[in-house]
Amino acid sequence: MSNDIAYVSTANAKAIVLSRNNTVVGSYCSMDGRCASGSCHPDCELIIGAKNHLKGSSPDSNVQLLEGELIAGIGEYKVGKNILLKAMGLGSCVGVVLYDHKSRMAGIAHVLLPGASNDGKTKHAETAITTMLEEMVCNGARRKHISAKVAGGAQIFKHMNLDILKIGDRNIKSVEETLKKEKIEILATDVGGSMGRNVIFNAVDGSLIVKYSNGKVLWM
Template sequence: MTCDIAFVSTASAKAIVLGRNKTVVGSYCSMNGRCAYGSCNMGCELIMEAKNHLNGSSIGPNVKLLEGELSAGIGEYKMGKDVLLKAMGLGSCVGVVLYDQSTRMAGIAHVLLPGASSDGKTKHAETAITTMLEDMVSNGARRRHICAKFAGGAQIFKHMSLDILKIGDRNIKSVEETLAKEKIKILATDVGGDMGRNVLFNTIDGSLIVKYSNGELLWM
């Protein structure tokens, strides 16, 4: 069963809406926390506009359909254009997005460990970022236009104080160092803390959605 994904953008808010069989099954709204409903409600204008578009009853100028979603598992990266990219269940791991706005080609890496890999596998930050960068360029991205956003690197087990166990901090530092080495501009980050995260990247407008383990959302 396929899932349609609609992106709604108005002057006041944005939303990613997931629909199946003409029914809204999930949504991520930039008004979360400021909405009078407290969370996305089926009566919300954004949700209604997306729903009407998904079921074919209305073609609104504020709605664009994404072509699907790709999820990077631990130590993997995914890339595409006009899709929703995801890295789910980030604890000490870091979700790194590289994005070329001129072509809308983007990639997301689910980084597990700092440094470079001796076997070429993409679970390490440096190897993941450089491999994904090369793959994006070979598929049409323009290197000079590529920028980055990333989130994660939490210290889930707060009672562990040994530096060797602070893998989240080490992952963050390794990601930052690799991006600096590759001369890739960092546009936004959300790192550290003690909460897990899911991250979703919308390749249509370049927005990164961070959903924390407590249910709160951050758009950046």
């Protein structure tokens, strides 16, 4: 089986197109909220360009192929270059992306809890971020080129008003404090609220796609 991920960028829009055996099986398009046809419409110029490029029938200079995808499970982080990074099913958890725009080295952490871990496991915000940052630097990233994007930290159960139960808010605060301590600039955030999220980061251009549990999509 042949699986490919294509990134398409034109003057009007950009998209991630997922293909299996030369068949488009999914897409994330920056025009989703303004396009009457919806995603994966066969007449979309972005989809057509990606399909032709993937088939080799008409190489498109607007299309770049990514080298795969990595998914960070709860309490995990993933690091890679020229790939798609994902953290799925974020409720009170926070997805933290670190990105070196020069080398295109990127990392994503699926933060479960605030603070630091006593056992070195990366489910806590501070431990996850510092460990991921260290691995990125060891793999060629430069600290001075690294910035962050952050999404998640929802309050899924609205009736829980005790501060100790507001894990989402505490996770957000812990992530922000750790990034400040590490002197990493936060370029974009989409945090809080009461809706779950999936986050997808494109290490080719540094865009973060946030897909909400109600189907709406935000590009950052």
